Amino acid sequence: MRRIDDILNTVRMFEEENLDVRTVTMGINIDECSCENIERTSLSVYKKILSCARDLVSVCNNLTTKYGIPIINKRLAISPASRLLEGRNEADAIHLAHALDRAAADVHVDLIGGFTALVHKGMTDGEALLIRSLPNVLAKTQRLCSSINVGTTKAGMNVDAIRIVSDTILEIAQATKDKNGFGCAKLVVFTNIPEDNPFMAGAFLGAGEASCVINVGVSGPGVVKRAVERLIKDSPDVTLDEIAEEIKHTAFRVTRTGELIGREVATKLGVQFGVLDLSLAPTPKVGDSVGEIYQAMGIEKIGAPGTTAAVALLNDAVKKGGIFASSSVGGLSGAFLPVMEDHALAEAVKNGSLTLEKLEAMTAVCSVGLDMFLLPGDVDASTLCGIIMDEAAIGIANNKTTAVRVIPVPGKKEGEYVDFGGLFGAGTVTNVVSPDGSKAFTQRGGHIPAPINSLKN
Amino acid sequence: MKRHVISVLAPDRVGIVKSITTAITNLGGNIDGMSQTVVHGYFTIILTATFNKTLIQDEIREAILAQFDENDASVIVRPFEESLETRCHEEHERYILTITGKDRPGILKTLTTYLYESNINIEDYYFTIQGEHVTHIGEITIPRELDIKQLQGELQTLLSSIDLIATLQHENIFRATSEIYSIRQLLKGKS
Numbered sequence: 001m002r003r004i005d006d007i008l009n010t011v012r013m014f015e016e017e018n019l020d021v022r023t024v025t026m027g028i029n030i031d032e033c034s035c036e037n038i039e040r041t042s043l044s045v046y047k048k049i050l051s052c053a054r055d056l057v058s059v060c061n062n063l064t065t066k067y068g069i070p071i072i073n074k075r076l077a078i079s080p081a082s083r084l085l086e087g088r089n090e091a092d093a094i095h096l097a098h099a100l101d102r103a104a105a106d107v108h109v110d111l112i113g114g115f116t117a118l119v120h121k122g123m124t125d126g127e128a129l130l131i132r133s134l135p136n137v138l139a140k141t142q143r144l145c146s147s148i149n150v151g152t153t154k155a156g157m158n159v160d161a162i163r164i165v166s167d168t169i170l171e172i173a174q175a176t177k178d179k180n181g182f183g184c185a186k187l188v189v190f191t192n193i194p195e196d197n198p199f200m201a202g203a204f205l206g207a208g209e210a211s212c213v214i215n216v217g218v219s220g221p222g223v224v225k226r227a228v229e230r231l232i233k234d235s236p237d238v239t240l241d242e243i244a245e246e247i248k249h250t251a252f253r254v255t256r257t258g259e260l261i262g263r264e265v266a267t268k269l270g271v272q273f274g275v276l277d278l279s280l281a282p283t284p285k286v287g288d289s290v291g292e293i294y295q296a297m298g299i300e301k302i303g304a305p306g307t308t309a310a311v312a313l314l315n316d317a318v319k320k321g322g323i324f325a326s327s328s329v330g331g332l333s334g335a336f337l338p339v340m341e342d343h344a345l346a347e348a349v350k351n352g353s354l355t356l357e358k359l360e361a362m363t364a365v366c367s368v369g370l371d372m373f374l375l376p377g378d379v380d381a382s383t384l385c386g387i388i389m390d391e392a393a394i395g396i397a398n399n400k401t402t403a404v405r406v407i408p409v410p411g412k413k414e415g416e417y418v419d420f421g422g423l424f425g426a427g428t429v430t431n432v433v434s435p436d437g438s439k440a441f442t443q444r445g446g447h448i449p450a451p452i453n454s455l456k457n
Numbered sequence: 458m459k460r461h462v463i464s465v466l467a468p469d470r471v472g473i474v475k476s477i478t479t480a481i482t483n484l485g486g487n488i489d490g491m492s493q494t495v496v497h498g499y500f501t502i503i504l505t506a507t508f509n510k511t512l513i514q515d516e517i518r519e520a521i522l523a524q525f526d527e528n529d530a531s532v533i534v535r536p537f538e539e540s541l542e543t544r545c546h547e548e549h550e551r552y553i554l555t556i557t558g559k560d561r562p563g564i565l566k567t568l569t570t571y572l573y574e575s576n577i578n579i580e581d582y583y584f585t586i587q588g589e590h591v592t593h594i595g596e597i598t599i600p601r602e603l604d605i606k607q608l609q610g611e612l613q614t615l616l617s618s619i620d621l622i623a624t625l626q627h628e629n630i631f632r633a634t635s636e637i638y639s640i641r642q643l644l645k646g647k648s
Contacts, residue, residue: 004585006635007594011555011624013634065606068626256633259640267644326640 010253018222018288019254020070021261022281024060025113025198027205027213027274028052029079038092041084042099049076049103049112052212052271057108059268063261071261076104077203077215078114086126093133094140101141113203115146118193121155121447123164131161134168135175138183145186145201149193151392153399156450157191159389163445165189166384170408173377177410180418184407185372189388191395191402196275197331202403213274214266215331218258221280221290224250224314228296243297244317251321254278259326277331278322279367280314282342284425290314290335291344302344303354311335312365332401334367340418340425341372349373350428356387357433364394369402374418374429377410383435384408385442397451460489460507460537461517467530469500476524477502484520485509494583505537549598551580551628552605554612558621560591568593571615575608576600596628 013019033044053076060071081100085093097115104112115137117127134146148165151157169184176183188202195206198215205213227250231238255278266273282290291302294310315334322329337359339345348354356373363369369391375384388404395402409418412429419426465477474493481488481504490505508517514534521532556568572579581596599608609625616623632643 003635004583004592004594007553007555007631008592010631010634011626015624065609066627067630068624069630253634256640257630260629260633260643263640263644 013220013223013253014068014070017220017226018283018285019220019257020072020218021216021258022219022279023073023075023198023200023217024056024071024261024265025075025077025203025215025217026053026056026269026271027077027079027196027203027209027215029205029209029211030081030114031079031083034084038088038095042096045078045084045096046099046103049078049100050107053103053107053109055269056265059265063264067257067261069257069261073111073200074109075198075200075203076107076109076112076114077198077205078112079205079207080116080118081114082117082124082127082130084126085129086124088126088129090129090133090136093129094136097133097137097141097144101144104143109143111143111145111200113145113147113200114205115144116148116204118149119161120149120152120158120191122158123161128164131164131168134187135171135183138172138186139175145188145203147188147190147193147202147204149190150388151191151396151448152450153192153396154450157389157392157396157448159385159442159447160445162189162388162392163381163385163442166381166388169384169406170379170381173408173410180412180420181377181407181409182420182424185405185420185424187405189404191369191392192400193403194331194401196277198275198277199279199281199332199336201405209274210272212271214262214269214271215274215277216258216262216265217277217279217281217331218254219279219281219283219288220250220254221282221293222287223254224280224318225287225289225293225296228293232296240297240313244313247314247317248321248324251278251318252325255322255325255329259328262328273328275330276322276326276328277333278318278325278329279332280318280335282336282338282345283423284341284343284346286343289342289344290337291342291348293335295344301351301353302348303358307354307358308361308365311337311362315366332367336368336371337362337366338371338405338425339373340420340427341423342425346425346427349430355433356430360390360394363391363402364398367401369395370404370406372425372427373406374412374427375406375408376414376429376431377408377412379408379431380436380439382439382442383432386438387432389442389448393448396448459511460505460539461486461512461514462503462505462535462537463517463521464501464503464533465521465530466499466501467525469495469498473500474502477504477521480520480524481506481517484512484517486517548601549578550601551596551598552625553628553631554593554595554597555624555626556591556593556595556616556621558591558616558619559589560586561619564591564593564616564619564621567615567619568595571612572597575603577603577608 035041172183173181198217258276486506486508493502584593
């Protein structure tokens with residue numbers, strides 16, 4: 001006989017606390033699809049995706065019924081599309097992008113990632129072409145997402161690439177100005193990009209992965225928040241180490257649900273199970289917020305001194321719970337800080353307690369980086385370049401993944417409100433403290449060498 | 458070697474299990490299956506035991522009753538039917554049914570009638586009452602050929618008509634969140 005409390009706790013996680021499997025992402029290697037012309041290449045890619053992912057959505061839906069767990073998104077992540085663009089032109093890049101978008105629509109997934117270029121050390125012609133095509137591609141496709149890796153701890157930082165990407169972000173914003181620059185929400189600029197991350201917009205299939213693999217992303221900030229609230233209600237004087245312990249135990253339970261789903265999806269589709277990524281990924285819904293967890297811990301104003309420590313506590317406890325739950329933990333695994341997608345973070349930015357600079361400090365101890373942050377439409381490329389370089393520096397120096405997904409909103413100024421709708425959420429345009437203050441530095445370009453790995457103080 | 462199934466019902470007190478197991482062991486029995494609970498002060502146990510000699514059922518029953526005051530316990534002893542244990546469970550899957558809401562007469566009759574008509578077996582069932590609020594938890598085995606989505610819909614419709622909320626989920630999700638076995642072992646059916 002099971003313990004009644006265990007059963008009711010599990011039911012409560014799904015019914016009341018918004019626990020869900022945020023995404024089941026199928027990774028597909030499309031390297032074999034390169035043909036002599038783009039028409040045949042695109043057709044080959046389309047057929048490969050359909051042959052691998054035709055049953056993905058129906059299998060996921062059946063498991064939702066069986067276990068009573070919502071699987072919110074079913075997605076695809078391909079090997080870097082830039083490899084199919086060597087020796088091609090911009091029209092070819094757009095042709096391929098449309099084929100990917102159509103394939104995603106025809107297997108009924110909501111997003112497909114992997115329009116990706118890995119340029120941390122240098123840039124091939126195909127990678128340069130991919131980046132150049134992004135304004136057109138992201139404006140003309142619905143489901144396609146892109147990521148660019150501009151630095152690694154081993155290779156250092158490709159500042160020349162960051163300068164190009166900064167210009168490109170502004171062009172994407174202009175190309176999608178009728179949607180408040182929404183195209184930028186489909187591009188993530190990474191450092192130390194993970195090869196098995198199932199979350200969008202940054203998912204792609206890395207070189208070391210199997211040809212077809214299932215990676216699962218589980219969320220559950222609501223479950224963690226309620227666990228912290230219950231603990232504090234029962235013991236008002238609870239210490240931070242006891243909070244960390246409670247989060248760890250909760251993360252264990254959440255992680256296990258993800259692995260259960262991932263392994264069953266993989267078995268039913270006859271493909272390899274890859275990783276389980278437990279990342280506290282919020283949605284704009286109240287009760288599904290990472291910011292609310294910090295508030296439950298006692299951070300009344302998110303961004304106040306102590307917030308970075310709260311992020312570190314949460315991120316570490318989530319990882320520890322996940323690691324004990326499963327030997328297949330990978331991806332990003334930790335706490336996300338996507339400002340627009342989290343109503344508590346968005347509110348903190350709106351009321352001024354959370355600035356971009358404080359957020360940057362928080363990203364040094366969270367699992368990703370500056371995410372879904374709205375900037376004024378007139379932000380200049382050198383400021384964007386500086387933002388990306390700072391975030392990349394944090395990732396490179398700390399041997400962790402960092403990322404930048406910022407949206408310059410054409411025609412909007414600091415303080416104005418923008419709503420993308422759905423999971424992408426809403427927020428307030430905010431500026432950096434000192435725009436235009438580092439132009440001479442960022443314009444030097446070049447390459448920041450890899451950091452020393454001894455004398456670590 | 459002879460296997461029996463034994464059931465005992467008695468007012469609860471400290472030492473009942475010790476009394477029953479002592480009686481069985483003294484008869485040369487080895488207990489190989491057991492479930493016991495207490496409901497509102499009444500103790501009940503069901504167990505299976507294999508004896509190293511042939512015994513008639515009354516010998517076992519009398520030995521157990523001797524451990525209790527007169528008329529204090531009811532004991533049933535029956536020969537174990539092997540065919541029941543080997544009945545094929547591969548044709549069934551185990552689900553957990555939870556029902557919550559305000560208590561009222563007839564919940565169990567309504568539910569069990571539906572389960573019976575759907576050929577669904579109840580293997581374990583318990584509920585708790587706090588004030589007017591009741592929580593039922595049933596461990597049930599569902600024939601594989603039944604459509605789970607349809608069952609979920611019908612149960613929700615049936616029970617919402619008497620202001621109750623029902624959920625039906627495969628047992629593995631509860632094992633995954635409450636046990637520490639690896640998920641791979643769990644999916645292979647190990648425990």
